[in-house]
Amino acid sequence: MTQKNRSLTLRDVSEASGVSEMTVSRVLRNRGDVSATTRDKVLMAAKELGYVPNKIAGALASQRVNLVAVIIPSLSNMVFPEVLSGISQVLEDTELQPVVGVTDYLPEKEEKVLYEMLSWRPSGVIIAGLEHTEAARTMLQASGIPVVEIMDTDGDPVDAMVGISHRRAGREMAAEILKAGYRKIAFLGTKMPLDHRARKRFEGFTEVLAKSGVEVVDREFYSGGSALAKGREMTEAVLERSPDVDFIYYSNDMIGAGGLLYLLEKGIDVPGQIGLAGFNGVELLQGLPRQLATMDACRREIGTKAAEIIAARVNDVEKDGQITLAPTISFGDTLRDR
Amino acid sequence: MTQKNRSLTLRDVSEASGVSEMTVSRVLRNRGDVSATTRDKVLMAAKELGYVPNKIAGALASQRVNLVAVIIPSLSNMVFPEVLSGISQVLEDTELQPVVGVTDYLPEKEEKVLYEMLSWRPSGVIIAGLEHTEAARTMLQASGIPVVEIMDTDGDPVDAMVGISHRRAGREMAAEILKAGYRKIAFLGTKMPLDHRARKRFEGFTEVLAKSGVEVVDREFYSGGSALAKGREMTEAVLERSPDVDFIYYSNDMIGAGGLLYLLEKGIDVPGQIGLAGFNGVELLQGLPRQLATMDACRREIGTKAAEIIAARVNDVEKDGQITLAPTISFGDTLRDR
């Protein structure tokens, strides 16, 4: 409460409680032996002064920074917050703490953010995707700390990796769609150069279609704006251009939901006339009039596994570092045998 | 690239380039006079080694930490990410950097997170809400750094504050609803003890209703789960219990959207038989079959204004610190004169 301007230090607490700085330090970190009386005295003084330890100094002195850099493309779609929450949950039981950096899907920004984060000398890095600039990869390698690349497993990780195969996800969805008898298939997605995982899903998707001699009859890509509204617009555009479409595969659930709402409004029979599928398994879908077919991206689990790997490695425990999770398909009400 | 284990220091670069550590430091920070030749030599050496400056040490030595602590309740609803993006956008033009902490709407967790963040000695704090534990308020005051409390302006800030009056938002919505002729009004919201802003909206809302002798005929609260689905369920429950309801005020757009979808499905005339309104003005709404009446919470602007205040104060520029933004109501298609 009594507080001038200059920030308090151990010395202030030490003077206030009549013991050495070292003892105060021990009390506040619960380390080493301190008598109960001294401990109480110190804690009282610290509380009274409103002392908050300086982790900057602590980290420098101890050469330990209990931060984990988490680098993701975006916070504004539901997918990464959920990964984050998985990470936080696991790290909560450790002394590690996540620090988030956002790249907006821009490789150069990713590089910059990574550089910034590494300059805080974190204990580990969790970073989305396997595609990074040359410089970023080099930094990750040179950092000498555990690195987990998440979300995607189609590629070579710098170190550890946890995710699903998006290529396979695309393939499986394509197979199911074909099995259900759809043939005039359209694809709606995000502008792809930015989003490697969406691209890989698309590649896997077309690959399987091609094997059956089927080609995507139409496609449309968007960027920015309300995904729900974009799904609507794009669906409308595609139907206008290609009225004979019988299935639409969306690169994410949000635009899929927009498309679903649009089709229902138009009185189109889903999935009779047109089938639909999205990707991600977002919670939102549960509130829709009909359940959109989708594929769970195992977001939360990716977060927890990644955090577990970091936590283990930080404590020098070796731990399996290449985890490919299996996304489960959910057919919902929009993908059925015709 | 050549890299053992121990992290590189200025000394390594200094040795590699044949100048003093101080000069290397100057080059890397672009500060002070350094000849072009020396500069190049140093930069080459630094790049070659893959040197990343240690901000921990730098911050300790310079007594400057260019971090801004941003403490918010949640990342999983659209509102805070948007505030964050406003903050980031403004801070991008400064040397400040946001660091996010999440409290899950729990006061004790907020206190803990705040303590953690302050222990990194940030240059400023942006924190959601005006309600904090006693200890948290004390810490904020004692920190001696600029503090901006955001989102809400119904109360006394520790220092600066940027937001809207949720009480007034509730009042205005109530007034419009009454003006449109609705009288059997229900309220659906989140469990309130956790969310002061939702509570204040509700208080303002009922206050205006009461002045016209109207009372909320039914109410229902939820916590957890998919908001869209919850909106659906709660709406169904309320209609069953109180079939004569003619308006439903939702404490957020997401549950409002769920309700809207439900009513449309049931073939109920919206807004003829039942009017609806939500709160927040989320982007999602643009993709709905009908535009839900709502009120913009000025999220992005709150973020930018708050960041501007911090940025100004950090540079010792005084700046107006009590900003109340005016949310604009948007009637959409679900609130109309009967």
Add this chain to the structure above:
DNA sequence: GACGCGACTGATCGCGGTAACATTCCTGTA
């Protein structure tokens, strides 16, 4: 009574940088 031992406490050093001041060197000018 000397000794060992464990519990507790303190002194010193250095983590990797930066601020502030000191030094060197070069140039133009009186």
Add this chain to the structure above:
DNA sequence: TACAGGAATGTTACCGCGATCAGTCGCGTC
């Protein structure tokens, strides 16, 4: 030619804390 003055570079002293090691004290043991 001597010297002022600035540009370029180096030296020194910390920043606030924790690791390490060095005491101090009380007590049981032989």
